[in-house]
Amino acid sequence: MAAIALLLSVYVAAVLQTTLAPAMEWRGVAPSFFVVVALVWSVRRTSGGAILGAAAIGLAADLTSSGVVGVNIALFVIAGAALEAANARLDIRHGPAQLAMVAGAALFVTAGQCLVAAATGEVALDAPTLIVRIALSAAYTTLIGWPALAAMARFAKPARAALV
Amino acid sequence: MTMFDRRRATGSLGPRFSRRQGTIAALLILAAALALAPHGVTDAARHAWLRLLQPAQTLAQSAIDATTGFARDWQSAAASREELALAQARAKEWREESERLKRALLFSETSSAAANQPIDSGAVELPPLESSDLVIAHVLGRTAQSALGGQPILGAGSAARLKSGAHVLQSGDSNVDSAGDSKVATIDAGRDAHLETDRLAIVGRAVWGKLASVGPMTSIVRRATDPGYRDLIEIVRVEHGRPVVSSRGVLVGSGASQCRIEMVDATAAVSVGDEVYTAADNDADVRLYYGKISRAELAAGQSHWRLWLQPALADRAPQKVAVLRIGLNPERVVAAQAASADGERR
Numbered sequence: 001m002a003a004i005a006l007l008l009s010v011y012v013a014a015v016l017q018t019t020l021a022p023a024m025e026w027r028g029v030a031p032s033f034f035v036v037v038a039l040v041w042s043v044r045r046t047s048g049g050a051i052l053g054a055a056a057i058g059l060a061a062d063l064t065s066s067g068v069v070g071v072n073i074a075l076f077v078i079a080g081a082a083l084e085a086a087n088a089r090l091d092i093r094h095g096p097a098q099l100a101m102v103a104g105a106a107l108f109v110t111a112g113q114c115l116v117a118a119a120t121g122e123v124a125l126d127a128p129t130l131i132v133r134i135a136l137s138a139a140y141t142t143l144i145g146w147p148a149l150a151a152m153a154r155f156a157k158p159a160r161a162a163l164v
Numbered sequence: 165m166t167m168f169d170r171r172r173a174t175g176s177l178g179p180r181f182s183r184r185q186g187t188i189a190a191l192l193i194l195a196a197a198l199a200l201a202p203h204g205v206t207d208a209a210r211h212a213w214l215r216l217l218q219p220a221q222t223l224a225q226s227a228i229d230a231t232t233g234f235a236r237d238w239q240s241a242a243a244s245r246e247e248l249a250l251a252q253a254r255a256k257e258w259r260e261e262s263e264r265l266k267r268a269l270l271f272s273e274t275s276s277a278a279a280n281q282p283i284d285s286g287a288v289e290l291p292p293l294e295s296s297d298l299v300i301a302h303v304l305g306r307t308a309q310s311a312l313g314g315q316p317i318l319g320a321g322s323a324a325r326l327k328s329g330a331h332v333l334q335s336g337d338s339n340v341d342s343a344g345d346s347k348v349a350t351i352d353a354g355r356d357a358h359l360e361t362d363r364l365a366i367v368g369r370a371v372w373g374k375l376a377s378v379g380p381m382t383s384i385v386r387r388a389t390d391p392g393y394r395d396l397i398e399i400v401r402v403e404h405g406r407p408v409v410s411s412r413g414v415l416v417g418s419g420a421s422q423c424r425i426e427m428v429d430a431t432a433a434v435s436v437g438d439e440v441y442t443a444a445d446n447d448a449d450v451r452l453y454y455g456k457i458s459r460a461e462l463a464a465g466q467s468h469w470r471l472w473l474q475p476a477l478a479d480r481a482p483q484k485v486a487v488l489r490i491g492l493n494p495e496r497v498v499a500a501q502a503a504s505a506d507g508e509r510r
Contacts, residue, residue, distance in 0.1 A: 011216075011217070011220065012220075014213075014217055015217055015220040015221055015224050016224070018221055019221050019224040019225050020224065023228050051187055051188060052187065052191075055191045055195075060213070062198070063209060063210045063213040063214070064213070064214075064217075069198045069199060069206040069209070069210070070194075070196060070197070070198035070199030070201075071195070073191065073194065073195035073198065074195040074196070077188055077195065078188075081184075081188050
């Protein structure tokens with residue numbers, strides 16, 4: 001059941017990323033629905049489930065984009081692990097905790113994608129422009145992801161003491 | 165319990181790695197492998213995935229297009245509604261303005277028709293009771309005054325029918341006398357020219373002062389800036405390109421280069437730059453110019469403005485002035501005498 005839900009959410013994220021995100025583009029920056037799905041997934045899953053889900057989302061992101069396959073898997077796995085750890089230590093029913101998780105994940109994934117793209121020559125931007133784009137993209141994703149995470153957090157249990 | 169059993173129970177892969185860490189490591193290795201995999205493999209997977217997404221993408225794109233179109237139409241409709249409301253409001257304003265103008269025109273035509281109605285042809289129209297004319301007088305300098313023993317004398321005397329109080333106007337060809345800065349301004353016209361006290365002395369259409377005293381052949385002029393000078397004035401401001409009398413007040417000379425204006429209500433609309441004229445009782449009266457308001461203050465709680473006027477002739481000492489002489493119309497005097505003679509004969 002969880003696997004079907006994961007596949008469905010990954011599929012929806014991919015569709016939104018390829019249709020809705022371009023429509024929502026502002027100054028060449030669009031939100032990442034994959035990050036939003038990864039956040040929502042990490043709230044509901046623990047003990048490695050979040051990491052596996054994040055890997056699946058990363059794979060979908062890789063296949064949807066034109067970049068090197070594997071980059072997003074690595075980024076989302078690391079982000080998923082961090083989110084899982086944060087979920088275990090923080091009480092995500094509180095706004096600041098939610099904001100820290102959303103902004104942190106969005107910034108990490110966006111920065112990783114941009115840096116890899118710049119390193120592989122996919123994009124040719126100077127450092128200040130790259131930094132501004134990363135910040136704007138992360139902020140935009142945070143703007144979209146925070147309400148989703150807040151909605152999911154209403155049903156979440158209090159923070160667990162520690163990881164297994 | 166053997167080491168193998170303990171590892172299986174705790175889910176750890178070894179003393180240094182937990183199961184979670186192992187998962188992460190495995191996934192990262194998988195990611196690296198995919199990155200290094202031949203493009204053919206990844207491209208095939210990518211194409212398959214994109215084909216899988218295509219139906220949903222088409223559906224989603226249609227929904228987005230429909231939503232965007234609806235939003236655009238709604239915005240356009242909202243803008244049209246706004247424009248329509250604005251146009252209707254303007255049309256209403258114009259209708260009201262049109263009605264107001266129609267009423268004003270009707271009133272104006274009625275008033276005008278009533279005012280222009282010819283007086284009964286049988287009526288006898290009397291000539292105006294008063295008549296006015298100008299007498300040119302010279303301003304005497306200090307030397308001339310001392311030579312005349314301190315008694316100012318005007319060049320135009322009774323032969324010119326000047327009276328005390330007649331207005332003094334500068335003639336068009338007068339020159340400003342740079343040396344005529346005497347303490348007392350004196351003109352060479354007095355009772356001999358039928359001048360009377362309190363008549364205005366005028367340069368061009370600007371007021372220079374008033375006749376303070378009238379002698380046999382000379383008159384002393386109290387300038388607007390001199391102490392003791394007072395006159396009723398009107399403050400005129402320009403609103404919508406038309407001059408409007410905003411209020412009345414009293415101009416007071418203080419001996420300084422600027423005059424003060426008193427008794428102007430705090431509720432009056434006054435500002436620096438407004439022009440000041442002599443008060444006129446009706447439209448037929450000629451307004452003579454004093455100058456501009458140079459300073460305006462209204463302290464909290466005060467009932468009147470504190471105003472200062474910069475006279476138009478503050479720095480000028482005219483050589484010639486014109487005195488406006490006002491008196492009985494000779495035609496009326498003759499008519500009255502004739503009527504009196506007729507009455508006596510009857």
